[in-house]
Amino acid sequence: MLRVLGIETSCDETAASVVASDSPAHGLILSNIVFSQIEEHAAFGGVVPEIAARAHVEALDGIVQAALDEAGVTLADIDAVAATAGPGLVGGLIVGLMTAKAIAAASGKPLLAVNHLEGHALTARLTDGAAFPYLLLLVSGGHTQIVLVRGVGEYQRWATTIDDALGEAFDKTAKILGLPHPGGPSVERAAASGNPTRFAFPRPMKGSHQPDFSFSGLKTAVRQAATAIAPLTDQDVADICASFQQAIADTLHERVGRTLARFRQEFPDCPTPALIVAGGVAANKRVRTTLDALCAEYGFQFIAPPGVLCTDNAAMIAWAGIERLQAGLESENPMAFAPRSRW
Ligand code: KG4
Ligand code: ZN
Numbered sequence: 001m002l003r004v005l006g007i008e009t010s011c012d013e014t015a016a017s018v019v020a021s022d023s024p025a026h027g028l029i030l031s032n033i034v035f036s037q038i039e040e041h042a043a044f045g046g047v048v049p050e051i052a053a054r055a056h057v058e059a060l061d062g063i064v065q066a067a068l069d070e071a072g073v074t075l076a077d078i079d080a081v082a083a084t085a086g087p088g089l090v091g092g093l094i095v096g097l098m099t100a101k102a103i104a105a106a107s108g109k110p111l112l113a114v115n116h117l118e119g120h121a122l123t124a125r126l127t128d129g130a131a132f133p134y135l136l137l138l139v140s141g142g143h144t145q146i147v148l149v150r151g152v153g154e155y156q157r158w159a160t161t162i163d164d165a166l167g168e169a170f171d172k173t174a175k176i177l178g179l180p181h182p183g184g185p186s187v188e189r190a191a192a193s194g195n196p197t198r199f200a201f202p203r204p205m206k207g208s209h210q211p212d213f214s215f216s217g218l219k220t221a222v223r224q225a226a227t228a229i230a231p232l233t234d235q236d237v238a239d240i241c242a243s244f245q246q247a248i249a250d251t252l253h254e255r256v257g258r259t260l261a262r263f264r265q266e267f268p269d270c271p272t273p274a275l276i277v278a279g280g281v282a283a284n285k286r287v288r289t290t291l292d293a294l295c296a297e298y299g300f301q302f303i304a305p306p307g308v309l310c311t312d313n314a315a316m317i318a319w320a321g322i323e324r325l326q327a328g329l330e331s332e333n334p335m336a337f338a339p340r341s342r343w
Helices: 038-042 049-071 090-107 116-128 166-176 183-191 216-229 234-266 285-298 315-327
Strands: 003-008 013-023 026-036 080-086 111-115 134-139 144-151 154-160 274-278 301-303
Touching (some): 003 090, 026 049, 026 116, 026 315, 080 116, 080 315, 090 111, 111 315, 116 154, 116 301, 116 315, 166 183, 166 216, 183 234, 216 234, 234 285
Parallel strands (some): 003 080, 080 111, 134 274, 274 301
Antiparallel strands (some): 003 013, 144 154
């Protein structure tokens, strides 16, 4: 059995976790501590990189200790230290990776520099023991991608956004409407009492032969609608949010459906095709029910890991470390690995 300490600091969550390899394609989370900096950034309507980096410095040592304590282990019981080395905000990456290097050097344990997206991509194996190959839909504040996951270290991006990320579209819509940060949950809450058919927002890329997403036109349409009827009543805001979510649901249905069809074509013998969703937007109920129905339509298994493992966390980084160790895919000279804001 392997036990790995994971560290995640690529955005505005300071996180540490200890995960054990329970079986070759299944993990056991011994601890999973996430400190969200949302309040630190709320006044600015978005994540401020410099504030995030400083907050990671202040919080990380205590969070690593808390993760070890909750798991009931010390550094001596750990087989390796895994840290997010990119992509993300470089200040945060430096804090997490340097801390991991220091722990590795002091304890004599190997270091694994993990790609944040690989963490998201392998989470469904930690939680559900998902078998390769499968499709991952990653929808967060920074990413909107569909990735073919063929194996550990074998990823192929099948679709991406040509402009804004989906979470970004939620956040910008919230900002236009004067709703609090983070925008996704605010928009979802407001949409609950709104009329989804009042505004006919665009369904970007619909019918395109490209597999990609686009969301910036949607945000522009929201701004135009809001300006046209200002000042907005609470009901106007609710109706805009509901109509926005309707446009997102229709868009996901059409765009993701295209890629499910492609998977069917390329892997006709795959006995249990699966779509895994990850990223903060995966917490959205409308998004979940849309994908659930879509998967039923295409004969796919729909796997949505629990919310705390969909959003940024260190358990997924520790697990990616375990998978890399088991596959013999450690990086060559990890102590010399430099953080990569783009990767
Ligand atoms: O994965 P995540 O926690 O952080 C990264 O971006 O890496 O995702 C955060 C994003 C934000 O844009 C936030 O507004 C969005 O996920 N989000 C939601 C919901 N909860 C969080 N979007 C829609 N509905 C939600 N309930
Ligand atoms: Zn993420």
